[in-house]
Amino acid sequence: MDFKTEFKPLTVQPQEIEGKSFEMITEELGEHPFTDEQYPVVQRVIHASADFELGRSMVFHPDAIQAGIAALRAGQTVIADVQMIQAGVSKDRIRGFGGDVHVHISDPDVMEEAKRLNTTRAIISTRKATQMYEGGIYAIGNAPTALLELIRLVKEGQAKPGLIIGMPVGFVSAAESKDELRKLDIPFITNIGRKGGSTIVVAALNAISLMAVKA
Amino acid sequence: MDFKTEFKPLTVQPQEIEGKSFEMITEELGEHPFTDEQYPVVQRVIHASADFELGRSMVFHPDAIQAGIAALRAGQTVIADVQMIQAGVSKDRIRGFGGDVHVHISDPDVMEEAKRLNTTRAIISTRKATQMYEGGIYAIGNAPTALLELIRLVKEGQAKPGLIIGMPVGFVSAAESKDELRKLDIPFITNIGRKGGSTIVVAALNAISLMAVKA
Numbered sequence: 001m002d003f004k005t006e007f008k009p010l011t012v013q014p015q016e017i018e019g020k021s022f023e024m025i026t027e028e029l030g031e032h033p034f035t036d037e038q039y040p041v042v043q044r045v046i047h048a049s050a051d052f053e054l055g056r057s058m059v060f061h062p063d064a065i066q067a068g069i070a071a072l073r074a075g076q077t078v079i080a081d082v083q084m085i086q087a088g089v090s091k092d093r094i095r096g097f098g099g100d101v102h103v104h105i106s107d108p109d110v111m112e113e114a115k116r117l118n119t120t121r122a123i124i125s126t127r128k129a130t131q132m133y134e135g136g137i138y139a140i141g142n143a144p145t146a147l148l149e150l151i152r153l154v155k156e157g158q159a160k161p162g163l164i165i166g167m168p169v170g171f172v173s174a175a176e177s178k179d180e181l182r183k184l185d186i187p188f189i190t191n192i193g194r195k196g197g198s199t200i201v202v203a204a205l206n207a208i209s210l211m212a213v214k215a
Numbered sequence: 216m217d218f219k220t221e222f223k224p225l226t227v228q229p230q231e232i233e234g235k236s237f238e239m240i241t242e243e244l245g246e247h248p249f250t251d252e253q254y255p256v257v258q259r260v261i262h263a264s265a266d267f268e269l270g271r272s273m274v275f276h277p278d279a280i281q282a283g284i285a286a287l288r289a290g291q292t293v294i295a296d297v298q299m300i301q302a303g304v305s306k307d308r309i310r311g312f313g314g315d316v317h318v319h320i321s322d323p324d325v326m327e328e329a330k331r332l333n334t335t336r337a338i339i340s341t342r343k344a345t346q347m348y349e350g351g352i353y354a355i356g357n358a359p360t361a362l363l364e365l366i367r368l369v370k371e372g373q374a375k376p377g378l379i380i381g382m383p384v385g386f387v388s389a390a391e392s393k394d395e396l397r398k399l400d401i402p403f404i405t406n407i408g409r410k411g412g413s414t415i416v417v418a419a420l421n422a423i424s425l426m427a428v429k430a
Contacts, residue, residue: 017335017385017387017388020386020387021385021386021387024386024387025386047385047386048384048412049384049410049412050384050385050386050408050409050410050411051266051410082303083302083303084299084302084303084413084414084417086302087298087299087301087302087303088297088298088299088302088413169263169264169265169414170232170236170262170265171235171236171239171240171262171265172232172235172236173232174265193265194265195264195265195266196265197263197264197412197414198299198303198413198414199299199384199412199413199414202299
């Protein structure tokens with residue numbers, strides 16, 4: 001490869017782009033209901049979506065940020081509902097605390113069991129994760145069925161997540177699953193409505209892991 | 216693991232959820248300016264974002280869909296700007312035609328060269344890709360600098376992509392990079408404004424690969 005010598009340099013610095021973006025977000029958002037520790041999460045979600053409506057729709061359990069920081073620092077596992085989240089998250093910071101990011105939706109035993117029960121792989125992988133990991137940060141951006149199953153297991157005392165970031169996107173059950181999440185009295189980060197997705201959950205998680213490193 | 220026997224079955228079928236979502240999208244969207252071959256892409260983008268405004272903001276070069284189908288069927292490489300897109304795309308369909316999905320932003324030579332030139336890895340990885348692959352489908356959901364560099368190389372006759380899916384999200388240069396893309400007379404799929412992202416680009420690409428398989 002000789003791509004190194006054929007073009008003139010362009011001075012575009014990633015850190016400058018991010019810093020300028022964050023300033024624009026703060027300016028355009030104006031007044032907001034979020035605390036100083038919640039705001040970096042909202043800011044990064046808006047940065048990842050360019051969607052102020054989505055940012056404003058976010059809801060935090062009062063303990064969410066501190067619980068997330070504590071879980072990461074304790075080296076707890078992050079369980080993602082899909083591979084995209086695992087691919088997008090800044091894994092170095094999580095691994096620096098001894099944790100890691102896992103996703104079980106394509107495990108052969110999960111796929112087999114979902115087929116057998118005629119249900120979603122998301123449900124079965126959630127069940128599997130709650131039995132594999134003590135605590136854990138659940139990062140759900142896609143499958144409402146994963147979130148609903150996790151909520152059921154929490155209610156039945158079969159799961160005790162350190163933090164649930166539950167922001168599945170979609171038209172069937174997504175908003176409803178988040179309505180249910182907001183009723184729980186355990187640490188959660190979510191939003192109201194249909195919007196969400198992998199990039200949004202990654203943004204929230206990256207914001208928290210940055211706080212865990214800096215704080 | 217004994218997670219297989221502990222819970223009662225839930226009958227939640229993924230295909231039903233998707234079908235119902237697509238019906239809701241068509242109903243809520245109502246009248247729209249898209250052709251029959253463009254609409255499945257818009258529908259899947261709305262499905263991935265729950266954002267009708269984003270769906271309505273999409274713009275297609277008149278040859279975009281047919282060019283994308285032809286490129287996939289010819290086994291052309293899909294070049295993603297970030298790992299999340301590579302993780303999210305339905306790779307089986309692309310590989311079925313002999314193609315694959317590659318991302319070069321974390322290649323050691325790219326990282327080294329970006330540091331040396333004090334520029335973004337996205338720019339350098341785009342340069343590298345245009346020299347590695349003839350044609351190719353460029354899937355850019357994050358880095359406006361990648362899209363701007365690709366546009367420059369196209370204008371200079373140094374790149375001839377089969378299709379550009381250019382929907383970077385962000386506050387600095389994202390909307391502007393898409394404005395530039397829309398001026399090109401080569402196959403592109405893009406949108407107007409700041410919104411976009413990995414999940415959006417994945418949705419568009421998955422819609423096209425589905426058409427390539429079915430058509």
